[in-house]
Amino acid sequence: MRLFRIKGGVHPAERKDATREKAVEDAPLAARLVLPLQQHIGAPAKPLVKPGDRVLKGQPIAAPAGPVSAAIHASTSGTVESVGPQPVPHPSGLPAPAIVLIPDGRDAWCEPMLSLGPYAAPEAIAERVAEAGIVGLGGATFPSAVKLNLRARHRLDTLVMNGAECEPFLTCDDRLMREHTSELIQGVALMARALGVSRAVIAIERNKPEATAAMTGAAAAYREIAIAPVPTRYPMGSEKHLVQALTGRETPAKALTADIGVVVHNIATAFAVYEAVILGRPLVSRILTVSGGAIARPTNLRVPLGTPIRHLIDVCGGLTETPQELLSGGPMMGQPLRSTEIPTVKGMNGVLALLPSDTRRGPAHACLRCGTCVAACPCGLLPFEIAAHVRNGDFAAALEAGLMDCIGCGSCAFACPSRIPLVQSFHHAKGHVAAEARRKQRADEAKRLAQAKAEREARLAAERKAEMARKKAAADKARAEAGAE
Amino acid sequence: MIEKRPLIAGPFAHAGLSTPMVMAWVMIALTPATVFGLGLFGWPAIFLFVVTVGTAVAAEVACLRLAGKPLATLGDGSAVLSGWILALSLPPWAPWWIGAAGAAIAMVVGKHVFGGLGQNLFNPAMVARVALLISFPLEMTRYVAPRPIHSAVAPDVREALAVTFGIGGRADLDAVSSASLLGHAKTELARGVPLSDALAGGFDPWQLFLGNAVGSLGETSALLLLLGGALLLALRVISWHVPAALLLGVAVPAAACHALDPERFLPPLTHALAASTVFGALFIATDLVTSPVTRAGQLIYGAGCGVLIFVIRTWGGYPEGMAFAVLLMNAATPLIDRWVRPRVYGRDRKGRPLPVREAGR
Numbered sequence: 065m066r067l068f069r070i071k072g073g074v075h076p077a078e079r080k081d082a083t084r085e086k087a088v089e090d091a092p093l094a095a096r097l098v099l100p101l102q103q104h105i106g107a108p109a110k111p112l113v114k115p116g117d118r119v120l121k122g123q124p125i126a127a128p129a130g131p132v133s134a135a136i137h138a139s140t141s142g143t144v145e146s147v148g149p150q151p152v153p154h155p156s157g158l159p160a161p162a163i164v165l166i167p168d169g170r171d172a173w174c175e176p177m178l179s180l181g182p183y184a185a186p187e188a189i190a191e192r193v194a195e196a197g198i199v200g201l202g203g204a205t206f207p208s209a210v211k212l213n214l215r216a217r218h219r220l221d222t223l224v225m226n227g228a229e230c231e232p233f234l235t236c237d238d239r240l241m242r243e244h245t246s247e248l249i250q251g252v253a254l255m256a257r258a259l260g261v262s263r264a265v266i267a268i269e270r271n272k273p274e275a276t277a278a279m280t281g282a283a284a285a286y287r288e289i290a291i292a293p294v295p296t297r298y299p300m301g302s303e304k305h306l307v308q309a310l311t312g313r314e315t316p317a318k319a320l321t322a323d324i325g326v327v328v329h330n331i332a333t334a335f336a337v338y339e340a341v342i343l344g345r346p347l348v349s350r351i352l353t354v355s356g357g358a359i360a361r362p363t364n365l366r367v368p369l370g371t372p373i374r375h376l377i378d379v380c381g382g383l384t385e386t387p388q389e390l391l392s393g394g395p396m397m398g399q400p401l402r403s404t405e406i407p408t409v410k411g412m413n414g415v416l417a418l419l420p421s422d423t424r425r426g427p428a429h430a431c432l433r434c435g436t437c438v439a440a441c442p443c444g445l446l447p448f449e450i451a452a453h454v455r456n457g458d459f460a461a462a463l464e465a466g467l468m469d470c471i472g473c474g475s476c477a478f479a480c481p482s483r484i485p486l487v488q489s490f491h492h493a494k495g496h497v498a499a500e501a502r503r504k505q506r507a508d509e510a511k512r513l514a515q516a517k518a519e520r521e522a523r524l525a526a527e528r529k530a531e532m533a534r535k536k537a538a539a540d541k542a543r544a545e546a547g548a549e
Numbered sequence: 550m551i552e553k554r555p556l557i558a559g560p561f562a563h564a565g566l567s568t569p570m571v572m573a574w575v576m577i578a579l580t581p582a583t584v585f586g587l588g589l590f591g592w593p594a595i596f597l598f599v600v601t602v603g604t605a606v607a608a609e610v611a612c613l614r615l616a617g618k619p620l621a622t623l624g625d626g627s628a629v630l631s632g633w634i635l636a637l638s639l640p641p642w643a644p645w646w647i648g649a650a651g652a653a654i655a656m657v658v659g660k661h662v663f664g665g666l667g668q669n670l671f672n673p674a675m676v677a678r679v680a681l682l683i684s685f686p687l688e689m690t691r692y693v694a695p696r697p698i699h700s701a702v703a704p705d706v707r708e709a710l711a712v713t714f715g716i717g718g719r720a721d722l723d724a725v726s727s728a729s730l731l732g733h734a735k736t737e738l739a740r741g742v743p744l745s746d747a748l749a750g751g752f753d754p755w756q757l758f759l760g761n762a763v764g765s766l767g768e769t770s771a772l773l774l775l776l777g778g779a780l781l782l783a784l785r786v787i788s789w790h791v792p793a794a795l796l797l798g799v800a801v802p803a804a805a806c807h808a809l810d811p812e813r814f815l816p817p818l819t820h821a822l823a824a825s826t827v828f829g830a831l832f833i834a835t836d837l838v839t840s841p842v843t844r845a846g847q848l849i850y851g852a853g854c855g856v857l858i859f860v861i862r863t864w865g866g867y868p869e870g871m872a873f874a875v876l877l878m879n880a881a882t883p884l885i886d887r888w889v890r891p892r893v894y895g896r897d898r899k900g901r902p903l904p905v906r907e908a909g910r
Binding site: 071074076077232304305314315316317318319323324389391395396397398399400416418422423424425426429430431432433434435438439441442443444445446448466469474477478479481482483485487488491 | 557558559560561562563564565566567568569570571622625665666667668788837838840841842843844847890891892893894895896900902903904905
């Protein structure tokens with residue numbers, strides 16, 4: 065398959081050897097599961113249960129609130145302990161509403177949903193995906209059903225399945241592709257069907273030859289599915305860059321890949337889709353990689369959602385030493401976890417306990433304008449320049465220099481010899497700009513309302529005046545007529 | 550366990566290279582040519598080198614103190630490197646105060662006046678070299694023939710003290726002075742002597758390439774400089790864009806002119822493989838701070854340096870043009886960086902979003 069060039073990018077040490085050959089193990093049930101109401105992009109789900117309720121595995125316990133939201137299901141059978149604030153994986157470190165479930169140990173399923181079979185109608189597939197609470201499992205956590213319904217608004221021709229897994233350490237997608245090949249291919253076929261596209265391309269980085277071979281074999285029976293080995297280069301898994309590498313189409317700024325006819329889903333999502341549509345099972349568990357220099361026995365686990373990180377680390381033999389950094393996701397774009405009590409959520413594809421030798425953190429030096437960040441940026445930006453604007457508090461100049469075109473992949477900061485925290489400064493600036501936009505919107509809205517009120521009052525006053533004048537005229541006329549009689 | 554500590558964003562991985570390492574690798578790459586040069590010109594050269602590097606460090610410390618900046622930044626090695634590069638570009642038997650004054654100019658005027666590392670517009674070592682060349686033309690153009698430290702003609706330490714510090718009487722340098730190939734060719738051409746006569750005998754190209762030649766302290770062995778440069782390229786401390794463009798920028802016009810009139814213009818390889826050109830291409834023009842940030846910009850900058858070097862050598866008043874060429878292109882760097890920008894993903898060259906063109910139409 066012909067590939068197209070994308071610019072920039074870096075080659076981080078892969079570090080995948082620790083778990084590459086580790087078959088996925090089922091993590092044992094923890095004593096207490098915490099299911100945050102927001103495990104997806106969009107509105108938090110509305111709880112359907114109250115403390116004391118008994119639930120079965122797979123039973124919906126929170127319903128989507130609005131068009132962009134996702135349902136949540138009990139990941140095992142047990143009793144609802146509480147519904148309230150709990151530690152969650154959020155950069156703020158603040159607690160958020162969650163349902164706490166005490167497993168009864170029986171792990172008893174509720175009645176499964178009916179299998180729709182491989183030839184289900186597109187609408188039925190999307191509906192089932194929504195019912196099953198499936199979100200983008202690569203970490204983006206956008207509700208998948210919304211993306212499967214894009215055919216209504218866009219003319220689509222290609223489904224791209226992202227099996228690049230370009231983040232160092234992570235091997236869960238690799239294992240999934242090797243261990244559940246047939247299910248994945250069926251899932252991909254279902255998703256292509258839901259989208260109404262005649263072509264599905266599964267992109268796999270060249271560092272996963274076994275997965276590529278397995279998937280190629282399984283896809284042979286499907287005319288519409290192709291496997292594309294892509295170069296091992298970070299950030300190959302970036303949606304817009306992957307689409308460009310595979311199709312040569314460049315997504316315009318501020319647009320979606322759907323605008324150029326392509327929808328991208330993570331390969332792990334296809335497995336959840338298979339389970340939901342064919343087996344009638346909602347999303348109650350996920351496969352993730354537990355690795356990093358501080359993990360005694362790195363491995364891949366299939367984990368019931370809501371399992372605390374501490375439990376996963378214990379299953380992997382505990383920590384050999386205190387990690388410098390505990391992360392959810394890969395080292396390039398992962399989020400620091402502020403507590404081991406934080407639960408496993410739908411978008412968590414890795415738990416990494418990193419040592420200083422993994423992070424290679426060092427003191428920051430002055431920017432040399434060496435241009436390393438410019439060469440590394442896959443978006444054609446000048447990261448050092450944007451960072452300099454941010455440092456000066458000149459957010460307008462940062463925006464002008466392309467702040468919002470930054471995808472936050474971290475290639476620049478990874479490569480910077482002066483170890484300048486570029487991504488940190490971009491996050492800061494994006495947050496500031498977003499807050500500023502909200503403030504402006506509020507002010508504009510207040511102004512609009514005030515103006516509307518003034519106009520309304522003026523109009524009412526004018527109407528009142530006109531009415532009085534009319535009444536007066538009528539009265540005068542009546543009086544005049546009475547006088548005439 | 551809930552931790553309270555400052556939020557930090559990723560990435561939680563790094564390529565591994567750091568600023569002090571960049572500086573250290575450049576120094577390692579310079580070491581063969583430096584050791585060779587010090588050996589070739591003996592004790593006076595060693596004294597000059599120590600004085601220059603020492604003054605650069607002292608000036609950096611003084612500037613950091615004055616600016617109230619932490620002295621820890623000294624550890625990045627940039628001051629040592631600037632002094633080092635300056636020393637390599639000086640006539641090896643220049644008096645100590647040339648090195649000291651040059652190093653002070655490089656650090657104070659060339660670097661800290663602009664705000665320190667990363668802020669300077671011009672290459673500090675070249676600022677110093679040009680200031681010295683204009684202020685002290687005699688001392689800056691008096692070259693000696695190689696006197697290897699182990700040979701009979703080499704000055705001993707006592708004689709060297711006289712050469713460098715003027716201790717125990719002044720040395721008569723005019724008696725031992727000589728000219729580099731480029732300098733000799735320039736003088737002869739100015740007298741109207743055709744190149745075939747001027748270069749008849751005495752200039753073996755292979756010896757020149759190996760470095761057994763007249764020249765600045767570090768600008769004798771093109772071979773060792775190329776080896777050091779190859780190391781930096783292999784480690785990706787520098788990219789090939791500036792050196793390649795610079796060498797082509799010198800060689801292409803030189804080849805054209807040489808083809809037109811071989812009696813008036815030196816052959817392209819004499820220009821491009823002169824140790825001074827190689828030193829400049831690999832270690833001076835590649836200065837990260839003062840060269841453009843984009844690959845395309847670096848090509849323009851390198852080519853500009855190369856062409857200017859050829860122009861200055863051929864029609865200017867000096868036999869060497871590296872320092873002037875680099876400073877001129879340093880001045881053009883902000884302009885290059887403003888004009889030559891990569892296209893932002895999803896946008897056209899003017900920064901407007903690409904038009905949304907739906908597939909299959």
